[in-house]
Amino acid sequence: MYEKLIPDMIVESVYEIDLNMLKKRGINNLVIDIDNTLVPYKCKLPDKKTIxxxxxxxxxxxxxxxxxxxxxxxxxxxxxxxxxxxxAWAIKPRKGAFKKALKILNAKPNETALIGDQIFTDILGGKRAGLYTILVKPLSKEEFGWTRLMRRAERHFLKRIEEYGDQF
Ligand SMILES: [Mg+2]
Incomplete structure (x- = not known):
């Protein structure tokens, strides 16, 4: 169970992701979350840097x-x-939308990486669908109540990962 919550890679932001490394792993497809991964939650449009x-x-x-x-x-x-x-309305961490994304991309799970800011939706959903998973630091702290609650669980969980590493 816990294995599905541990990201394969953790980075500060999407800009830090080593694209060559992904290519070397045979990853040519990306499934990417929007809110707090690409732009802060309240930001309506992608900025120049994102584009x-x-x-x-x-x-x-x-x-x-x-x-x-x-x-x-x-x-x-x-x-x-x-x-x-x-x-839209992906209902992550349910697998359906991830499968749909793979279909749209005409890609296999092992050729695809998920990039997102939440462990219990993005990472869990990505892992369940068999994707390589990359966790980014959330861009903003303003979120819905439920997400805030999940964040607390995430922080706790990430600390455990740091402490125990792969043995966790
Ligand atoms: Mg997000």
Whole structure:
């Protein structure tokens, strides 16, 4: 059970992700969360830096699908600005939306990485679907009550991972 909560990689932000390393692992597809992964929760649109990062991903041959528990409207705004497909109302950590993303990308789980800021939705869902999982530090602290509660559990959990490493 715990294994499915431990990210394969932990980074400060999406910009720190080593794209060459992913390529070497055979990963050519990315399933990416929006809120607090790409932009702060309250930020309506992707900023210049985010858009440029997506350009770099595309230039490096990555296929991308956004995946969000947020609304259709939220996801559509990002889809349009970034020019990639996206899934709204994903109900992460349920596997359905991840499978849908793999279908859209025409990709196998072992060729695909999930990038997200939450352990109990993004990482757990990604792992359950068999993806390589990358946890980023959340960009903003303003969140819904439920997410706040989950954050407390996450902090506790991450501390345990740090203390016990792979033995956990
Ligand atoms: Mg998020």
């Amino acid at each position: 440029e990062w997506f350009e770099r991903l595309k230039q490096n041959g990555f296929k991308i699908c956004l995946i969000s528990n947020n609304t259709e409207r939220r996801v559509n705004e990002f889809r349009e600005k970034i020019g990639v497909p996206g899934i």
